[in-house]
Amino acid sequence: MTEIRHVSVAPTRSQWLASGAEIDAHRHDDHQIIYAARGVLTVTTSAGSWVTPGTRAIWVPAGTVHAHRAYGELELHLVGLPATSNPLGLDTPTVLSVAPLLRELIMAYTRGPVEQSPERDRLRDVLLDRLRASPQQPLHVPTPTDPLLRAVCALLQADPGGNRTLVDLGREVGASDRTLSRLFRRDLGMSYPQWRTQLRLHHALILLADRTPVTAVAHRCGWSSASAFIDVFRRTFGHTPGTHPAS
Template identity: 75%
Template sequence: MTNIRHQPIAPTHARWLAQGAAIDAHRHDDHQIVYAARGVLAITTDAGSWIAPATRAIWVPAGTVHAHRAHGELELHFVGLPPGDNPLGLDAPTVLTVGPLLRELILAYTRAPDDDSPERGRLRAVLLDQLRASPQQPVHLPAPTAPRLRALCDILRADPADDRTLAALGRQVGASDRTLSRLFRSDLGMTFPQWRTQLRLYHALVLLAENIPVTTVAHRCGWSSASAFIDVFRRAFGHTPGAHLP
């Protein structure tokens, strides 16, 4: 990423971000929790992308260069935490489950006056307790570094519904399926089917944020039927894709 801004303090506040808008690459000396109470948030680093609907938040460790993008109109809530406050001990961006209580705590903390009052301190302490209990979610699309793997991933990013086998895709990029399978594990830490499913779920969240009907999303993302898509989506996010539509 180029033109990286350094903002030492990660602010705690709420703001709106229009559909398709972005916050350019920057970094903080603080940790930050980023939560979209409305819309779908995507955060990108050199290591890949993380995406979060309203049931998820993204933990961004101190010093991480990252950029934001809005899918749908975003109601964004930022919680800045000093480097010493890392309740989950995370050193990489991570998607966290946001239950009803954690959601309300984030909303209250980002809307309350930013002062040193005892009430705000208690609110922050409970928020950190809830973070410690927040399950981590594997909603991460890692970015490949190997040239042939990057070429293959670019093909599927352009058309997530492409259902060709790894061998067929390998012929297009000039590598055997065995070589590519090895690269997926060594470079991305997952298998080809796992990465393709993550890509399709990522793309599905983006389309749902644009109010595309569930059946259309299923076919655009490569599922054979809406029911197959709904089943995978529910297992990944704990609710059906229809929950993202107005």
């Protein structure tokens, strides 16, 4: 992300993006809530990638340089909030759970007229109240800062379904499995299996958005069986991949 646009006001609007469409790296002076009612959206910053299926939204704090990419036909909803107002008290990008009521509030607010009115102010207040009550979700694939770990993670990103152990990866980058295990904990705040699962779920959401069959997704993302994949997916997202809203 070398060329960074500065868009001072974060827009509030809805729009459609074709699968594969990208919004290049930019930053706002405002906070922004990003929600994909259909399709899957990835939001990438220098700290890593966040993914938004239809049951999640992403909070992007003011000043955060970020880029977007659409997977599947994407119905995008954006809510801009002034930097002076941080109702969630969050200073890093965060994935939030979107219950049905919050979904309808976001869609109504972003599709409505942009002019302020008492009715629109009330709608915004209710929307923010529901956001405050939304659980935060661990759907982040963090980017390592350590050069050695960057090389390891690049290998994994190139083959999310691979079954390399830390010993295997260590041989490829010239490090012991103990060193790599320590780096995962220190640099990324999670174990190697935890980071790999996040990467695989991220990849699975993208494949589902392209209407890849569930069994094929399970295989391509490294699960031993479709049932094992469905179990992890259900525990993470609260529903099965067969009823995935983005598909």
